Amino acid sequence: MDFLKDANQLIKRFEDTITHPGEVKKGTKLYTGVDLGTAYIVLAVVDDNGQPVTGAMRYAEVVKDGLVVDFVGASRIVKELKAGIEEKLGRELETAAAAYPPGTAGGDQKAIKYVAEGAGFDVAALVDEPTAANQVLGIKDGAVVDIGGGTTGVAVLKDGEVIYVADEPTGGTHFSLVVAGAYGISFSEAEKLKTNPERQKELFPVLKPVMEKVASIIGRHIQKFHVDNVYLAGGTSCFPGIETIVQKGIGVPTWKPDNPFLVTPMGIALSAKRREG
Numbered sequence: 001m002d003f004l005k006d007a008n009q010l011i012k013r014f015e016d017t018i019t020h021p022g023e024v025k026k027g028t029k030l031y032t033g034v035d036l037g038t039a040y041i042v043l044a045v046v047d048d049n050g051q052p053v054t055g056a057m058r059y060a061e062v063v064k065d066g067l068v069v070d071f072v073g074a075s076r077i078v079k080e081l082k083a084g085i086e087e088k089l090g091r092e093l094e095t096a097a098a099a100y101p102p103g104t105a106g107g108d109q110k111a112i113k114y115v116a117e118g119a120g121f122d123v124a125a126l127v128d129e130p131t132a133a134n135q136v137l138g139i140k141d142g143a144v145v146d147i148g149g150g151t152t153g154v155a156v157l158k159d160g161e162v163i164y165v166a167d168e169p170t171g172g173t174h175f176s177l178v179v180a181g182a183y184g185i186s187f188s189e190a191e192k193l194k195t196n197p198e199r200q201k202e203l204f205p206v207l208k209p210v211m212e213k214v215a216s217i218i219g220r221h222i223q224k225f226h227v228d229n230v231y232l233a234g235g236t237s238c239f240p241g242i243e244t245i246v247q248k249g250i251g252v253p254t255w256k257p258d259n260p261f262l263v264t265p266m267g268i269a270l271s272a273k274r275r276e277g
Contacts, residue, residue, distance in 0.1 A: 004231075007136050008258045014044060014052035014266050015259065021054035021088055022047070030089075031124075032096040033132070033268030034078060034116045036063050038149025038173055039191070039235065041074070043081045044265040045093065050273055054088060055265065056081040066101035066151050066167070068111045075118035082119050096121035097272035099264065101151045102128040103167030125275035127268065130155035131162050133233035135267035135274070137257070142229040143222050145246075146264055147236040149173050152214050154221045166221045172236040174210050182206045200240050211242050215249025222250065232256035233263040 024030065030053060033044040042057040060077050062070035082093055098116045100109045109126060116123050129146040130153045137144060140160045146153040149172040156164040172194075180190035193199055194207070218230060230252050232243055237260035247254035257263055 004137070004255060004257050007138065007263070010052065010136060011257060011259050011262050011266060014055060014262055017052045017054045018056070022052065024053060024089055024091060030091060030093055030095070031269050031272040032082070032085075032093050032121065033265050033270070033272060034096050034098045034119075034121065035265040035268055036068065036074060036078075036098070036112055036115060037235065038063050038066070038151075038171065040149075041077050041081065042262070042265040043078070043085060044262070044269040045085060045089075046266070046269045046273055048273065050270055052266065054085055055262075056085050064150060066104050066148075067108050068115060071111065071115060071118075074115045078115055078119035078121075082121070094122055095124050095272055097125035097127060097132075097268050097275065098123055099127050099129045099132045099268045099271075101146075101148070101167040102130065102153045102155065102165035103151070104128075125271045127271045128155065128165050128167075129153045129264050130165065130233070132267035132271050133264045134162075135270040136263045137231050137233065137267075139229075139231055142231060143218070143225075143227045143252075144231050144233060145218055145237075147171055147214060147232060147234040147242075147260075148264075149235060152217050153234075154218060156222060156225050156227060158225075164221070164225065168217045170210070170213055170217060171234070174213075175207055175236060175239070178207060178210055179203060194239070204241055207239070208245060211239075211245040212249055214242070215246045218246060219250040222252070227252055230254045233260045233267075235261040237261075
């Protein structure tokens, strides 16, 4: 749809800057988004105009269902990614935002903040993941759903304001577990298999029940509201055809950007800029 055109262009620019960092003029303020995912930790950097500068990511198993289970490991990875970006840009990264699944309790939210602070960031904002994703999508009315590695988070928006958030365990980890069981392979092998474009058509019927469960979670949380459209973000939304299963399950038109994986990290960075700017 046309309203995702701007989001797609922004994310494409972010993709490009990961390998070819943007030029940073002297005196430009930089803002970093720290996304502690179940499968990947991603850092996204924007300038004071909200334009992508660069980013970095690494596979990690330091978060489970939105909770930090390896604080030392998480802090080390964020610190190393931060250092790599700083070396690439020749600039120190100071201000950041971090994000949490909507259902995360206060103490667990603080743990996510402490990881970023432990890596040397001044954390200007702590936001829930679907709200952060909407910084990129720019939805005024509808529901933004972040399907991550461990959880599915839902934010309902009306007139540009978030009026409801919720989160339940089910995401990419569950996809991998189903694939591992169906094919008799290890979890790590299943993780690789599900992201292989040549095998995803074959995997679709195997994963359809999990997609239907995701749809039921979404449907349950939006049923109290008048939602005309649902917008998907998060790495698990990258699986081809998931939007058709969700739409069929909830009976509401469902859309996703070209690269849902990078939407939330970019949105977290924009949240830091918005809070500071």
